[in-house]
Amino acid sequence: MRLPNFFPTGVPAGRGSVTVIAALLLASATVRLITGATGAWAQSGQLPTNPMPSVQADSSAQMHEKTAEPSQKEIKTASASFNDRSDVSRLLQALNEREALVIKREKQLEMRMRALSVADTEIEKRLKILSDTEQTLRATLSLADEASEKDLLRLTTVYESMKPKDASKLFEEMEPNFAAGFLGRMRPDVAAQVMAGLSPQVAYSISVILAGRNATVPKT
Structure with missing residues (x-):
């Protein structure tokens, strides 16, 4: 700190030492006064210091990060919820399509079963008709064989005679x-x-x- 000039020009030599001592005391009191005021201001928080902007910036950044983190989590949660809903929607759509396919196949199977039932009934009818026809044919052949046998016996008797x-x-x-x-x-x-x-x-x-x-x- 630069001390004020308390030595006026043209002071006599006898009085010079007294003046120097008084000036030194005055300067010491001034320094003590300034130092005490600076300490009081620092304790009360009224005196700004150089590190304060850095601390405030760090605190602001931390607060910003703390306030930003929940937003990112919320975005992730919302995205996951949307993905879950999309997956559930696709699953439901796949299940509906599968159910429709199963119903369609069941209807086709039912139609085939009905067709097979009708075919079985028709086959049974035709088999019965064939069986009746076969019995009729056998009876006819039996009659024909009997008639032919009788004819052969008659001819044989004629030839023997x-x-x-x-x-x-x-x-x-x-x-x-x-x-x-x-x-x-x-x-x-x-x-x-x-x-x-x-x-x-x-x-x-x-x-x-x-x-x-x-x-x-x-x-x-």
Whole structure:
């Protein structure tokens, strides 16, 4: 601190020491006064200091960060809530689509089951018709077989009643298989007489057919 100039020009030499001492005391009192006032102002908070702006800036930044953090959390929470709602919405949509697909398949399955039921009923009807037709056909064939058997027995009796010479001429004109069928039904003595009147070639053919008829029959 620069001291005030208490030494006037032109002071006598005798009085110079007294003046210097008085000036020093006055300067010391001034310094003490200034120092005490500065301390009082610092304690009362009225005197601004250099570190204060930095502390206030730090406090302001911390307060700003503290007030900003809840906002970011709220944004994150809102975003997560929106994502959750979006996921739930997509899940519900997928479930609805799945339910619609299941209902559609159930309807298709029900229609197929109905079609199969109708087809089964129709098949049962046709099987019954076929069964009745088969029984009718068997009865008809049985009647035909009986009639044919009766006709064959009647013809066999007629051929047996003929003279062997006349029967031989008739059998000579027949197909060998047809002639063999009648000769196999005749009595052996009558068949022998008819065979004796045939030509050797026809008699041989009929004999081969009669011999081979039962060749494939099991022996046991």
